[in-house]
Amino acid sequence: MAATWPTVAEVKQVLGVNTDSRDAVITAAVGAAIEQVAVDIGYLSIDVTEEDGTFTLEGVTPAAFYEDAESEAAEVTPSYSISQAALILSVQVVKAPDQPYGVAAVFDTGGLQIAAEHPTYTQMLLGERLSLGFG
Secondary structure (H helix, E strand, O other), X not given: OOOOOOOHHHHHHHHOOOOOOOHHHHHHHHHHHHHHXXXXXXXXXXEEEEEOOEEEEEEEOHHHHHHOOOOOOEEOOOOHHHHHHHHHHHHHHXXXXXXXXXXXXXXXXXXXXXXXXXXXXXXXOOOOOOOOOOO
């Protein structure tokens, strides 16, 4: 069984959301997360589409782009690591408005700040990068 991009239903399950009231927010978060994962691993000409809560990513690899700048985007099937990175980022994006300025809680002695970068997300993308940023 091949890995797939996270669905709205999967993100709702992780978040413990049982209603449809936040579906628009969750849909936008999943789309944005998939798009960002594609950017972080190096795809070019990225296009994320959604139909019935399921997402598709099309992109151009740097190698294809440098061989032919007119190359067409192809559907990207994620590895399990990339899929999990997109799920982690989706959940972070949905929860972000609940932690303004990255502050999760305030105590008498100060605040508890959320890390700027999720360590598991970063780990999931190790070895998945398509290029090193120079060509």
